[in-house]
Amino acid sequence: MKILVCISKAPDTTAKIAFTDGDTKFDENDVQFIVNPYDEWYALVRGLELREANGGTVTVLNVGGADSDPIIRKALAIGADDAVRIDAETTDALYVAKQIANYAKDEDFDMVLAGKETIDYNGSQVGGMIAELMSLPYVSLASKLEVNGSTATIEREIEGGVEVIEVNTPYVLSAAKGMAEARIPNMRGIMAARSKPLNVVSASEATVSTTVKGFTLPPAKSGCKYVDADNVQELVDLLHNEAKAI
Amino acid sequence: MSVLIYTDSNNGALTKNAFEAANYGAQLAQAAGTDAIAIVAGSASGLEALGNYGVSKVMHVADTNLDNFDPQKVAHVIAEAASQTGADTIIFAHDYTGKSVAPRLSAKLDAGLVSGAVALPNGNTVKKAVFSGKAFAEVEITTATKIISVLPNSVDKIDIGGSASVEAFSVELPSTGITVKEIKKESTELSLTEADIVVSAGRGLKGPENWGMIEDLAKALGAATACSRPVADIGWRPHHEHVGQTGLAIRPNLYIAAGISGAIQHLAGVNGSKVIVVINTDPEAPFFKAADYGIVGDAFEVVPKLVESVNKLKES
Numbered sequence: 001m002k003i004l005v006c007i008s009k010a011p012d013t014t015a016k017i018a019f020t021d022g023d024t025k026f027d028e029n030d031v032q033f034i035v036n037p038y039d040e041w042y043a044l045v046r047g048l049e050l051r052e053a054n055g056g057t058v059t060v061l062n063v064g065g066a067d068s069d070p071i072i073r074k075a076l077a078i079g080a081d082d083a084v085r086i087d088a089e090t091t092d093a094l095y096v097a098k099q100i101a102n103y104a105k106d107e108d109f110d111m112v113l114a115g116k117e118t119i120d121y122n123g124s125q126v127g128g129m130i131a132e133l134m135s136l137p138y139v140s141l142a143s144k145l146e147v148n149g150s151t152a153t154i155e156r157e158i159e160g161g162v163e164v165i166e167v168n169t170p171y172v173l174s175a176a177k178g179m180a181e182a183r184i185p186n187m188r189g190i191m192a193a194r195s196k197p198l199n200v201v202s203a204s205e206a207t208v209s210t211t212v213k214g215f216t217l218p219p220a221k222s223g224c225k226y227v228d229a230d231n232v233q234e235l236v237d238l239l240h241n242e243a244k245a246i
Numbered sequence: 247m248s249v250l251i252y253t254d255s256n257n258g259a260l261t262k263n264a265f266e267a268a269n270y271g272a273q274l275a276q277a278a279g280t281d282a283i284a285i286v287a288g289s290a291s292g293l294e295a296l297g298n299y300g301v302s303k304v305m306h307v308a309d310t311n312l313d314n315f316d317p318q319k320v321a322h323v324i325a326e327a328a329s330q331t332g333a334d335t336i337i338f339a340h341d342y343t344g345k346s347v348a349p350r351l352s353a354k355l356d357a358g359l360v361s362g363a364v365a366l367p368n369g370n371t372v373k374k375a376v377f378s379g380k381a382f383a384e385v386e387i388t389t390a391t392k393i394i395s396v397l398p399n400s401v402d403k404i405d406i407g408g409s410a411s412v413e414a415f416s417v418e419l420p421s422t423g424i425t426v427k428e429i430k431k432e433s434t435e436l437s438l439t440e441a442d443i444v445v446s447a448g449r450g451l452k453g454p455e456n457w458g459m460i461e462d463l464a465k466a467l468g469a470a471t472a473c474s475r476p477v478a479d480i481g482w483r484p485h486h487e488h489v490g491q492t493g494l495a496i497r498p499n500l501y502i503a504a505g506i507s508g509a510i511q512h513l514a515g516v517n518g519s520k521v522i523v524v525i526n527t528d529p530e531a532p533f534f535k536a537a538d539y540g541i542v543g544d545a546f547e548v549v550p551k552l553v554e555s556v557n558k559l560k561e562s
Contacts, residue, residue, distance in 0.1 A: 128348070128350045164427045218380070225538065229543025238539060
């Protein structure tokens with residue numbers, strides 16, 4: 001079983017969100033970068049579980065510069081066998097998907113796993129784009145993946161429930177909560193990660209289709225209006241007459 | 247030149263998000279002086295209603311092979327409709343279906359996609375939520391064909407009026423490898439992501455046996471129920487109720503949180519709510535900073551009184 005897991009570099013979930021260069025760039029000062037949680041906790045760990053049960057290899061793939069190497073080593077420490085970094089500046093999702101599809105098309109992966117979205121751009125785009133570029137089936141926001149030979153049974157989230165889907169290899173899947181439990185790398189994993197292969201390949205030619213022009217922060221809340229705990233009726237009146245929410 | 251809107255249906259009826267997307271597309275078409283055309287895939291009825299949202303024509307591919315989830319087939323249908331109508335802008339809702347289909351279509355047409363738009367475009371630039379709702383980005387689409395998926399409950403409806411003609415549209419479907427085996431609805435209750443009002447509770451409730459009053463409040467308000475992550479993790483509430491960074495992100499008109507302190511990861515899932523009410527015994531709870539209305543008090547006393555007052559209001 002040959003598994004590809006796409007990982008993205010993202011700011012830590014508690015990072016302060018601020019911008020520089022006239023609000024056109026994310027301020028990376030004092031920000032710790034991590035493996036995007038959906039990629040790591042769900043896609044990567046489920047990939048490792050499947051390898052442990054069925055044999056095979058798990059390759060992690062990142063599109064990015066040398067500044068991605070620490071998070072790639074983290075993924076190797078958690079247990080991936082090897083890593084590929086496509087040396088490119090990440091511009092937009094379609095550009096990244098083209099890089100991944102271009103690399104993956106000759107590698108005969110049984111499945112390509114990614115997280116459901118990154119926690120910075122919240123696009124939910126790359127997985128579906130890879131699938132289309134490779135003409136493969138795509139299951140988005142999957143919360144469960146069971147594999148029996150070349151057939152996978154996948155549960156994906158839908159409005160108010162889940163849908164059970166059957167698909168044959170190869171396929172692309174984006175992983176959501178429920179897929180697996182996060183793993184913490186141990187000392188042996190961290191040591192082993194240092195000598196695992198991290199192959200840097202050059203980017204292929206691809207166009208860019210969207211450009212971020214600038215960022216804004218949401219307007220600050222005007223402040224919380226407090227209502228006395230003994231006067232709950234007043235809250236209902238405010239919600240009805242002032243906020244017009246009920 | 248026209249605006250094409252993919253309007254999704256579920257069990258034969260258009261979804262709430264579909265109507266929102268339709269109205270967004272119609273507002274865009276009106277501003278550009280062009281037509282808003284909707285495309286519907288699979289068995290569905292009541293499509294004329296799209297006229298009330300500003301759509302002038304509905305193309306309906308009434309093929310039962312499209313009744314079950316298959317983004318590959320749906321993307322193919324939309325691409326055919328786009329080519330037939332000469333659409334240069336294609337609109338989706340940024341929901342479960344939109345997340346499955348819009349990226350495929352983007353790659354298929356080599357068209358730039360902005361997902362999670364929170365406003366109408368300004369020229370070719372679209373505002374979208376980023377950093378889990380903690381900021382917005384202005385993103386320019388630089389390709390000739392543009393795709394935008396709209397974040398649910400984030401763009402106001404504008405009455406455009408008019409009526410829609412429904413036309414059958416036939417597309418030869420590609421063979422694909424996905425089979426839907428079963429659909430499991432977690433509950434028959436209101437879906438969390440579509441609810442206008444959500445009542446949520448956390449560890450402050452002390453145990454799963456105390457959720458009765460939360461359900462009572464939800465019932466009084468016609469609301470869906472949600473919970474914080476710790477509560478889902480220890481099994482007091484089902485996982486599909488968990489809202490926050492790693493759970494569901496929701497944007498209701500009203501979010502009422504009882505006994506939730508408001509960690510940054512929880513806020514990331516609810517900060518798009520229009521009005522936030524926080525009930526907590528701890529006046530220092532960080533959630534109050536994000537709240538519009540707050541009560542410093544014990545949920546066990548406040549919530550039952552709230553149920554009573556809401557019921558009184560509904561009866562009046």
